[in-house]
Amino acid sequence: MTADGHVGSAVSLRPLRLRDLDRVDQLEHELFGAGAWSRQAYESELAEPARSYVAAVDARDTLVGYAGVALGEDADVMTIGVVAGWRRLGVGARLLDALLDAARASRARRVFLEVRASDEGAQRLYERAGFRPIGIRRGYYQPGNADALVMRLDLAHARPVGAEATASTPTEEDL
Ligand SMILES: CC(C)(COP(=O)(O)OP(=O)(O)OC[C@H]1O[C@@H](n2cnc3c(N)ncnc32)[C@H](O)[C@@H]1OP(=O)(O)O)[C@@H](O)C(=O)NCCC(=O)NCCS
Numbered sequence: 001m002t003a004d005g006h007v008g009s010a011v012s013l014r015p016l017r018l019r020d021l022d023r024v025d026q027l028e029h030e031l032f033g034a035g036a037w038s039r040q041a042y043e044s045e046l047a048e049p050a051r052s053y054v055a056a057v058d059a060r061d062t063l064v065g066y067a068g069v070a071l072g073e074d075a076d077v078m079t080i081g082v083v084a085g086w087r088r089l090g091v092g093a094r095l096l097d098a099l100l101d102a103a104r105a106s107r108a109r110r111v112f113l114e115v116r117a118s119d120e121g122a123q124r125l126y127e128r129a130g131f132r133p134i135g136i137r138r139g140y141y142q143p144g145n146a147d148a149l150v151m152r153l154d155l156a157h158a159r160p161v162g163a164e165a166t167a168s169t170p171t172e173e174d175l
Contacts (some may be wrong), residue, residue, distance in 0.1 A: 052102035
């Protein structure tokens with residue numbers, strides 16, 4: 001871990017692979033409870049060319065987080081999750097940066113996402129990357145009937161939020 005509390009090189013990013021899915025299956029329940037995606041859903045996502053899924057792994061290649069984006073002119077963040085013991089260390093930010101890089105490389109212009117209206121922490125992460133709220137989807141999360149906040153990022157206004165990026169690119173908050 002670096003002096004600023006970020007994990008830096010202790011965590012690296014690589015593509016999410018089929019062989020990760022046993023661990024993803026376990027983590028989905030820990031991270032998303034009743035909203036967990038099935039293994040079959042992940043198998044189809046990984047087989048879909050218009051997707052980019054990224055794994056965050058520790059020095060032993062153990063999965064500590066993962067994220068995915070649906071590519072297109074309008075890209076969509078499909079999921080992002082970090083294991084509880086690895087949160088607030090910059091892993092989520094690095095995963096998000098990787099999704100935005102993939103979206104940019106696929107010539108996306110905008111990126112959309114849904115986030116629980118009650119999840120201020122995740123919203124803060126997305127706001128730091130430049131996402132802005134554009135609406136509410138009532139009862140989007142089932143079961144539980146929880147509302148989603150829909151957020152949009154114009155990629156021309158995206159800001160890297162990961163530890164390496166913020167070290168070299170100060171944001172308004174840093175100044
Ligand atoms: C949301 C989630 C992916 C964030 O991952 P993370 O690795 O903890 O995020 P980071 O450490 O990169 O956070 C970057 C910044 O986002 C903001 N942030 C992230 N989590 C936060 C929280 N719980 N409270 C307040 N701010 C938060 C902070 O600004 C943070 O920077 P800081 O730690 O220097 O203050 C993680 O909490 C998670 O997996 N949650 C459960 C699954 C989930 O709900 N996913 C979101 C679906 S939309």
